[in-house]
Amino acid sequence: MSVLFEQIADSIIDGMIEEARDSVQKALDDGCEGKDILNEGLIAGMNEVGVLFKEGEVFVPEVLISAKAMNAGMEVLKPYLQEGDVKKVGKAVFATVKGDLHDIGKKLVALMMEGAGYEIIDLGVDVSPEKIVEAVKQYNPDIIGMSAMLTTTMVAMKETIETLKEEGLYEKVKIMIGGAPVSDKYAKQIGANYSSDASAAVDLANQLMAV
Structure with missing residues (x-):
């Protein structure tokens, strides 16, 4: 995982809304693919939050803040995602x-x-x-x-x-x-x-x- 994607994931895990926006924008400015930012940054971060929640390391309020950070990152990213980038399970x-x-x-x-x-x-x-x-x-x-x-x-x-x-x-x-x-x-x-x-x-x- 590149340093930029790690920064995005960390901003989600820590529930840092502004940092999530900024780090997604920086990755876009550096020419990263939208789908990679989504999968290796935002979703990877939210998946880690899920693991921490399961292990009792974080609780409901933190998860809600992490979700807000992910949504903030998604707002920046959405215009750059191609049809098919977001694979709906x-x-x-x-x-x-x-x-x-x-x-x-x-x-x-x-x-x-x-x-x-x-x-x-x-x-x-x-x-x-x-x-x-x-x-x-x-x-x-x-x-x-x-x-x-x-x-x-x-x-x-x-x-x-x-x-x-x-x-x-x-x-x-x-x-x-x-x-x-x-x-x-x-x-x-x-x-x-x-x-x-x-x-x-x-x-x-x-x-x-x-x-």
Whole structure:
């Protein structure tokens, strides 16, 4: 990895927003290829953040700041990327289920997956099974990610899966669920896949997509 790419990656890991912008611009000024800056700088940095998060070296606030730094770098880089430079691993629709307004965990998973090359459609919070099914029809995603932080709202995950089955869409998507009260046992009961945290969610998505 060149020194410039290392600087970009380090700016992401350290959550240095201005440095991310500046180091991406410097790499462009030096004639580096857009796709190399993306893969060897920005994505490499975000991947390292994922590893640190998994190992308990960094926590949610740091990951969110790193994601902001990556987005800042991407803003500079986007005009220089060619069609095909950004290889999308897959498309995922995310939602916090009906009755639940918790957002941070879902946002974190979405950011980490975006950093790993997924296209993310975030439907927000308090999303009904019908809205999720509508989104599947509209966006044709590979993955649905559902989050619940309350025991009382977990049932909406089951309802969503039942609605997907009724509409004949269940076999067309992989379903991931997570959140404080959710367990692997519950996921298996309702026909979904469980991840314990944002880093595990990226690994799970990659397994489901056979990346």
